[in-house]
Amino acid sequence: MAERVVKDKSGNIMTVLDPRTFSAKTLSSIQHAALRDDDILLYGYPRSGHHWLFEIVNMLVTSTADYVPFTLESGVLELQPDTSLRRLSSPRILTTHVQAHLLPRELQQRNVRTVHIIRDPKDVAVSWFHFYHAYPEDKYEGSWDDWLHLFISDKFMWGTWFDHIRSFEKMCESLDPSLLHIIFYEDLKKNTQEEVQKLARFLETDVSNDVMEEIVLKSAFSEMKSEKDKITEKWNGKPAQYRKGIVGDWLNMFTPYQKEIFHDIYRERMHGSRFQTRYDNP
Structure with missing residues (x-):
């Protein structure tokens, strides 16, 4: 993975993983x-819920309520060479964070189903702030305000x-x-059963009502965190990928001024977007 060093507004150094390099x-x-x-x-x-979604999709595809004994x-x-990806059995559940212009060119030619989680x-900013402060390979010491900038x-x-x-x-x-x-993270949290059923219909999976009910129960973040704690990487004794899994944690971090500035930027950058009003919540 490509890395580069950046400085925040207070001069704190952070090593970032960056596909642009x-x-x-x-x-x-x-x-x-x-x-x-x-x-x-x-x-x-x-930090949008990929590990959570990965487990749900795996359960739907296999028509079981079993967590997979590995991670996504x-x-x-961006982590695996094509030779390794070719060895994965079908149907493969692939993941990426790269921007759309870097996606595989065959995506436009194949009948690949894409699930975009937003x-x-x-909340993404807050989740990533805590993630990076716990990251053992990089001792970032910046404040929340430094991070937000x-x-x-x-x-x-x-x-x-x-x-x-x-x-x-x-x-x-x-x-x-x-x-x-x-699929929106917030909807998946609030209406788990409805959103999992929508996802099942999209994937055209054959899941019985009993198994579907069990999958919905296993999709609860607390249940999943407890189970994945057994195999996931740990930093300072805590799971690297599973923290709170809640909606609205940003309310515990953003000051009124930061919230105002962020939404000014949001409105400017998202003007004309189909998602413009989704998170425009001053």
């Missing part, structure tokens, strides 16, 4: 990845949340809408 070989590997018609691609900005990293396009960018800047890893969403919208212009399903 991928080698030509890595970029070529992603864009020329060989896809299959029965692939499922989980797409979205980091085995199918991450989360409130304010980085998060909305072009220096941030993977590009900004806004750029990621807008690049996805551009891709949608040439993607078969029947092969795309958008």
